[in-house]
Amino acid sequence: xxxxxxxxxxxxxxxxxxxxxxxxxxxxxxxxxxxxxxxxxxxxxxxxxxxxxxxxxxxxxxxxxxxxxxxxxxxxxxxxxxxxxxxxxxxxxxxxxxxxxxxxxxxxxxxxxxxxxxxxxxxxxxxxxxxxxxxxxxxxxxxxxxxxxxxxxxxxxxxxxxxxxxxxxxxxxxxxxxxxxxxxxxxxxxxxxxxxxxxxxxxxxxxxxxxxxxxxxxxxxxxxxxxxxxxxxxxxxxxxxx
Amino acid sequence: xxxxxxxxxxxxxxxxxxxxxxxxxxxxxxxxxxxxxxxxxxxxxxxxxxxxxxxxxxxxxxxxxxxxxxxxxxxxxxxxxxxxxxxxxxxxxxxxxxxxxxxxxxxxxxxxxxxxxxxxxxxxxxxxxxxxxxxxxxxxxxxxxxxxxxxxxxxxxxxxxxxxxxxxxxxxxxxxxxxxxxxxxxxxxxxxxxxxxxxxxxxxxxxxxxxxxxxxxxxxxxxxxxxxxxxxxxxxxxxxxxxxxxxxxxxxxxxxxxxx
Numbered sequence: 001x002x003x004x005x006x007x008x009x010x011x012x013x014x015x016x017x018x019x020x021x022x023x024x025x026x027x028x029x030x031x032x033x034x035x036x037x038x039x040x041x042x043x044x045x046x047x048x049x050x051x052x053x054x055x056x057x058x059x060x061x062x063x064x065x066x067x068x069x070x071x072x073x074x075x076x077x078x079x080x081x082x083x084x085x086x087x088x089x090x091x092x093x094x095x096x097x098x099x100x101x102x103x104x105x106x107x108x109x110x111x112x113x114x115x116x117x118x119x120x121x122x123x124x125x126x127x128x129x130x131x132x133x134x135x136x137x138x139x140x141x142x143x144x145x146x147x148x149x150x151x152x153x154x155x156x157x158x159x160x161x162x163x164x165x166x167x168x169x170x171x172x173x174x175x176x177x178x179x180x181x182x183x184x185x186x187x188x189x190x191x192x193x194x195x196x197x198x199x200x201x202x203x204x205x206x207x208x209x210x211x212x213x214x215x216x217x218x219x220x221x222x223x224x225x226x227x228x229x230x231x232x233x234x235x236x237x238x239x240x241x242x
Numbered sequence: 243x244x245x246x247x248x249x250x251x252x253x254x255x256x257x258x259x260x261x262x263x264x265x266x267x268x269x270x271x272x273x274x275x276x277x278x279x280x281x282x283x284x285x286x287x288x289x290x291x292x293x294x295x296x297x298x299x300x301x302x303x304x305x306x307x308x309x310x311x312x313x314x315x316x317x318x319x320x321x322x323x324x325x326x327x328x329x330x331x332x333x334x335x336x337x338x339x340x341x342x343x344x345x346x347x348x349x350x351x352x353x354x355x356x357x358x359x360x361x362x363x364x365x366x367x368x369x370x371x372x373x374x375x376x377x378x379x380x381x382x383x384x385x386x387x388x389x390x391x392x393x394x395x396x397x398x399x400x401x402x403x404x405x406x407x408x409x410x411x412x413x414x415x416x417x418x419x420x421x422x423x424x425x426x427x428x429x430x431x432x433x434x435x436x437x438x439x440x441x442x443x444x445x446x447x448x449x450x451x452x453x454x455x456x457x458x459x460x461x462x463x464x465x466x467x468x469x470x471x472x473x474x475x476x477x478x479x480x481x482x483x484x485x486x487x488x489x490x491x492x493x494x495x496x497x498x499x500x501x502x
Contacts, residue, residue, distance in 0.1 A: 015500055069499070073341040076496035091339060098335065101267035110263065113256040114340045142270070 005087060005166060005198040006048040006071065011080035013041040013063075013070050040066040042222040043080070051195045055213035055230065056202045057237050063222040064202045068168045071200070087165035087198070090115050100144040104135055104154055107143055111158050125161050132187070133157035134180065153180055160187050167191070168200045188212060206234050246488050249343040257346055261353035268354075279361050283313055294430045302432055304463050307369045311462065312429035314362035315455050318355050319395055320420055325351055326399035327406035327413050330498050337499055344495045345488060348399050352392065366462065375463055383461035383468045387454055390473055393480035394450045400487025407498045427452040450476045 015038045041063045048054050056064050069075050071082060072091040098107045108129055112122035130139050133154045138146065146154070159167065169188075185208075191197055192212060203209055209216065209230065216233035218225040226233050269275040287310045294300045294309075302308045329347050330337060337344070370377070406412050426445055427433075433442050433452060446452050453472060460466035 069338075074338065074496075074499055099263065099267065101270060102263050106263050106266075110256070110260060113253075113259060114336065114342060116252070119255060119259070142267075 003050040004047055005050040005052070005085060006200075007081075007083040007085070008047070008071070009045050009081045009083075011041055011044045011067075011070065011082065012039065012078050013066055013075055014039050014078045040222055041070065041219075044219070044222075044224050045080075046217060046224065046227055048198055048200070050198055052215065053192050053199045053201065053213045055209040055216045056200060056219060057204070057206075057209065057216060057234070058219035058225075059241075062219045064219055065170055067219065068170055068200065068202060071166075072168060084166060088116060089166045089168065090159055090162075090164040091168045091170065098143045098151070098155075101142055103142055104133075104139040104146070105130075107154070108158055112162055115159075115162060115164065117162060122162070129154075129157045129161045132161060132183075149177065149180075156184055160184070160191065163191070163197070165196070166198045166200070168202075170202045206238055210234055243485065243488075245492065246345075249346065250349075253343065253346045257350045257353065260350045261357070264350065264354045265357060279358050280365060283310065283317065283362050284365065286313055290430045300431055304373050304375060307366060307373060307375070307463060308432075308459060309430055310362070310366055310369065311459050312427070312455055314359055314366065315391065315451070315458065316424065316427065316429050317362075318359045318391075319451055320424070321355055322348075322352060322395050322399050323402055323416060323420060324413070326402040327416060329403055330407050344403060344491050344498065345400060348396065348403060352396065352399075356392070370462065376465060378465045380461045380465055380467050384458065386473060386477075387458050387461065387468065390450075390477045390480060391454045393484060394454070394476060397480050397483030397487055400484065400491055404487070404490050404494060407501055423449065423451065427455060429455070447472055450480070 044063075044067065056067065058064050066075065068091060070077055071084070072089050074091070099110065102110070105126070108126055109119070109122055112125075113119070133139075133150075133156075135150060135154060138150060143151065143154075188199075189212070192199055201209065201213060213230045215228060216230045216237070217227045218233050218237055226236060269278070274281065287306055290309045290313070291306050295305050325332075326348055329351060330344060333347055336342060337347075402412070402416065427449060428436070428445075433446050433456065436442075437445060446456055453469075453476060457468045457473065461468060
């Protein structure tokens with residue numbers, strides 16, 4: 001197993017000069033504000049092999065989510081390259097975008113189509129998603145009437161069942177009640193055991209990462225601090241965070 | 243450009259499905275449901291007919307249909323323009339979670355509005371039968387007029403989408419601008435007879451909405467053919483605006499998510 005799934009080279013992502021502009025404000029203040037530049041991800045390079053589970057750790061604001069969003073194609077890199085070797089990529093994070101007025105069932109369809117699946121395939125998987133999400137009759141109610149737990153359960157189920165080659169998970173391993181947590185953990189485990197799936201997980205829970213991941217990437221202020229075996233990096237990270 | 247058509251094809255299913263569920267969710271919460279799509283333009287037509295037909299004594303032939311066609315087309319244009327300003331922000335939940343070419347959102351919105359416009363045009367047909375408007379082959383001009391109308395609207399909305407992301411109070415400005423255009427477009431009066439000679443021509447030819455609206459009325463109600471030269475000019479201009487707009491969106495769409 002040395003086939004490459006993701007190759008990232010010298011990746012930089014900046015937030016710069018994109019402040020909002022208001023006609024009213026510019027009318028009254030003639031001074032232009034200086035453009036601030038913020039480098040969220042600096043010169044990050046790494047490769048992920050096929051079937052590998054990579055955990056990403058780091059303090060708040062160290063660029064973890066930005067990195068995932070860039071890999072998912074939502075942001076474009078300011079410099080550097082990302083090569084996902086033609087694999088389909090999906091990003092799962094808290095509160096995936098649902099249309100609030102529509103029912104859970106329609107939202108499954110919409111989310112699935114956004115991930116690039118066709119209608120027939122989603123119909124086929126629909127029952128499985130509904131069953132996994134434990135929503136029962138609520139599936140035909142508008143999403144706005146859902147509790148936050150039900151919301152995240154549905155979001156998790158959609159991404160977990162509609163499998164993509166590369167899954168990126170942003171802090172969602174702790175959704176739902178204790179029972180659902182156990183179930184989603186087991187599901188993650190089985191997804192991970194699939195040799196063809198590459199998974200990137202962002203989490204603050206060292207325990208979860210230790211159990212799930214094969215290797216860990218530690219980001220610090222947008223730079224790679226350490227990358228390597230899960231147990232080694234996590235031990236050092238925990239030491240650092242004390 | 244190639245990329246535009248490829249994306250269009252790739253997200254075709256999503257666009258259609260999203261438009262449908264948009265329409266569905268719009269009617270889900272109201273009492274009279276889809277009846278509003280019919281009632282809304284009819285009520286406004288009655289108001290304008292009353293005010294301008296009875297009080298200001300406007301005397302166009304088939305005045306209610308005259309206003310109805312104007313309102314139908316204006317509503318489409320107006321709604322699309324206003325919603326495209328905030329369209330990226332309103333779809334933040336989707337846009338920040340998955341990559342989607344941003345103009346797909348516009349096309350989805352156009353689908354929704356075009357459906358409503360379709361209903362209005364059905365009413366126009368019913369009214370034309372009711373008023374016994376003589377029909378000639380000129381009615382078929384409807385098709386090229388509508389195509390040009392869609393192209394022009396899409397072109398403008400791509401730019402509003404782009405600037406709407408960065409300029410916070412664009413909506414206020416556009417609203418004022420649209421109101422001005424509303425009065426200059428001649429929705430409830432005839433530009434050609436109400437405004438002195440050279441100016442009426444400028445207003446009509448240089449404002450694509452006014453031009454297309456007048457052409458539509460002429461084709462449907464007054465058995466006249468379209469000014470093909472100007473229709474062609476506006477079609478080409480519309481295509482150019484679209485290309486420029488799509489190019490701008492592709493170039494900048496990745497930074498949209500960082501701003502909203």
